[in-house]
Structure formats: C-alpha cells, structure tokens
Amino acid sequence: MLNCKQATQMMSQGLDRRLGWRERFTLRLHLVICEGCRRTREQLEFLRAATRRYRDIF
Amino acid sequence: MTSIDLGAFLDELRPALLRFARLQLRSDAVAEDVVQEALLGALEGAARFKGKAEFSTWVFAILKNKIIDEIRRRKREPVAPEPERALEDAIDDLFDARDHWAEIPAAWGDPHASLEQTRFWAVFEACVNGLAANPARVFMMREFLGLETDEICKELAISSSNCWVLLHRARLGLRECLSQRWFAGAA
Numbered sequence: 423m424l425n426c427k428q429a430t431q432m433m434s435q436g437l438d439r440r441l442g443w444r445e446r447f448t449l450r451l452h453l454v455i456c457e458g459c460r461r462t463r464e465q466l467e468f469l470r471a472a473t474r475r476y477r478d479i480f
Numbered sequence: 481m482t483s484i485d486l487g488a489f490l491d492e493l494r495p496a497l498l499r500f501a502r503l504q505l506r507s508d509a510v511a512e513d514v515v516q517e518a519l520l521g522a523l524e525g526a527a528r529f530k531g532k533a534e535f536s537t538w539v540f541a542i543l544k545n546k547i548i549d550e551i552r553r554r555k556r557e558p559v560a561p562e563p564e565r566a567l568e569d570a571i572d573d574l575f576d577a578r579d580h581w582a583e584i585p586a587a588w589g590d591p592h593a594s595l596e597q598t599r600f601w602a603v604f605e606a607c608v609n610g611l612a613a614n615p616a617r618v619f620m621m622r623e624f625l626g627l628e629t630d631e632i633c634k635e636l637a638i639s640s641s642n643c644w645v646l647l648h649r650a651r652l653g654l655r656e657c658l659s660q661r662w663f664a665g666a667a
Contacts (some may be wrong), residue, residue, distance in 0.1 A: 425579035434648040438622065438629045458584040465655050468591045473623040475595055476604060477544075478653065 424452040429459045433466055486526055488518055493536055495545055503608060504547050504620045514550055518543040548625055552635060570612070571649055574656065585655070588663045600662060607657035615650035622647060 425433070429452045432445055441449070453460050497518065501511035522539040529535040576582045594600040608616060621632045633643045 423574075426581050427575045427579035431644070431648050434651050435644050437651075438526070438644065438647060447646055457580040461571060461585045462655065465585065465588060465659075466651055468588070469651060469654055469658075470623060472595060472604065476601065477624050478487070 424448050425455060426452075426459055429453070429456065430462055430466075433459070433463050435467065437470060486523075489532060489535070489537075490522075493539060494519070497539070499605070500540070501543065501547060503605065504614065504624060505550060506617070510550060514546045515543065518546050521546075548627075551621060551625070571652060574652060586659055586663065587625065588659070591663070594662065600608045601659065603662045607654050607661065610657055611650055611653050615653065618643060618646040619650035619654070 429449060432441065432449050435441065436449075453463065494515065497515045498511055501514050502508060505511050505514065518539060521542045522535075525538070526535065529538065574582055608619075611619065618632055618636070619625045621635070622629065627635075629640060629643050629647070632638075633640050636643075638646075
C-alpha cells in the first residue's frame, strides 16, 4: 500500500511522465481511501492550469 | 500604431515584462537585460500590428524566447548544490511519522473562480517567489516554459529522479502556500 507521501510523489510525476499500469493501479487504490490525496490531486491539476493561465494572461 | 502610441504603450508594458522575467530568472540585472532585448526585438516589427492586444502578445512571445535562451545559456552554471536530504526534509514536514498527512489538505471550493480575480495572481506570484531557488527554477522551466522533464534534466545536468523530487517539492510547497494564503476560509 502507498502512503500519502508516496502517493503525492506519484501524482506529481504523473504530471511529467506516463505512469506505468502498476503505479496507476496502486495510486487508484490509495485515492479510494484517502480524501486528503484526492484533494491534493485536484489541487495539483489546478496548479498546472493556473500556471498556464498566468503565462497566457500576459 | 503610431510611434508615440508605441512608446507610451511600451512604458506601460515594461513593468509586467520585468515582473515576468524576474520571476523566472531570479535576477534583476539579467531580467532587465532580457526585457531590453525583447523590447528592441519588438520595435523592429511593431508596424505590422494594429491593436495593442495583438502587439503585447507578440512582445511576450519574444520575451519568453529570450528567457528560454537565457536559461539555456546558464546550463553550464550548475544548480547550486542543495543536498537531497534538505529537499526531503521540506516535504517531510507535511507528513507524519508514517508518511500520512500531518494535516489533511483542506478543500479549495471552486478554485477556478479565483483565476478571474486580480488579487489571486498577486498571492500566486508571492507563493512562487517564496519557493526555494532550485525547486522554483525547475518548476518554472516545466510549467511556465512548458519544457519536458528530459530537457530540463539535460539543461541543468541533474538526474531525472532529482528533477522529480524538485518538482514534487515545488508543487507541494505552492499548494501549501496557496492553501494558507488564499484558499483558507474560501472553501
């Protein structure tokens, strides 16, 4: 089982490379039981969107 | 645009250009140089543009390229040594002894609504500026300049695992900062 720190590492890497199926599977299992990490995943995606927007509003 | 309009408009645009360059280059002197070059480049083709919006998009496109060039020029200048241990410590503060959240991250409500608020961007900039130098640099290259991690590793001569650690740290740091300074109480 992943802990939250490992899960956030994997979510972050998921923004930079395609995760392997094992990684995606273990991450999914963790997200089912962990609300904090589910929020973090959304928030990390938001950070990416916000940073792109920041770049583009200029 | 007439040349008078153009001069006034460039004066107007300059502070935003400088802020943008400083955020990524972290040096006032280098930012000044890069903006200067971008403005000179912009003047050459200015006659082609009718509207301000179109023109400023173009100036920023030039600036982004100058910034990328500058970052590439720096590649021989290695990232200042920041022991991997220190990186891990900063992330560790967020987690307990079993590496579960020390404090469960708060919900952010509808964060996309914030993107429409001018004040949000001031907080966002402050949070980016508050990151440690190396995570901030890698984060900028990845998210602002849209470089792939492979390219970043190569430019900075760091391993991909180091690159991922830096990005992870930058993202969690930024998440934490925005949570505290913007989203607290918003959700």
